[in-house]
Amino acid sequence: MIEAALTFAFGCYGLGLLFNLWRITRGPDVADRILALDTMVINVIALLILYGIWHGTAVYYEASMLVAMVGFVSTVAYCRFVLRGDIIE
C-alpha cells in the first residue's frame, strides 16, 4: 500500500514540475518566473524526501535541507537583483 501511495505522490509532484516549467517558459512577468522557480525548489524537496522513503534510507534529509536553504537564498537573490539591480549593497 505504501508503494502505491508513493507512486501516486511521485506522479503528482512530477506533473507539478512540468506545470512549473510551463509557467517559467510562458510567464508574462519576471515575478511569475521567480515564483515558478521557487515552487520547483519546493517540489524537488518533496521528491527527495519521497525518494528517501522509497529506499528506506535517512541520507536524503541533509540533501533536502541543503536544497531548501539554497532555494531560499537564490529566490531572495533573484528578487533583490530585479528590485535593486544589485544583490548585496
Next chain:
Amino acid sequence: MDFLAELVIAFFLVVSGVFGFVGSFGLIKLRETMQRLHAPTKATTLGVGGVLIASMLYFLLIEGSLSFHELLITLFLFLTAPIVAHFIAKTFIQANIRPSDVPPTGGEHGWSMYNDPPSDRREE
C-alpha cells in the same frame, strides 16, 4: 497494527501529493500574477509538510528509528515561505504598479516601494 501504520502513512502521502499537485496546478490555472502568488506558497508548503509527516511516521513505525530532521526542514520552510512571498510581491509591484495607482498611506511616511526610508532619529 502494521496495517494501521501503513494506512496512516499512505494517507499522508496521498494528501501531500494532492496538495502539491493543486499548488502547481494553481500556478498555471489562475489568471493574474497576484492570484498565482496564492497557490504555490500555501498549498505546496502543506504538501511538503504532509511528505515530512509521512517520512517521520515511516521511520518511526516501520524502521523503528525516531528522527527529528524532518521537523527542521518543516520549520525552515514555514519560516521562509512568507518572506519569499513578500519579496515576489514587491518585485511584481515594482515592475507593474505606479505610485499614482496606490492609495495614500495615511501616515507621515510614504510607501516603502517608492519613497526613501525615514531617517534615523538619532541623527537629528
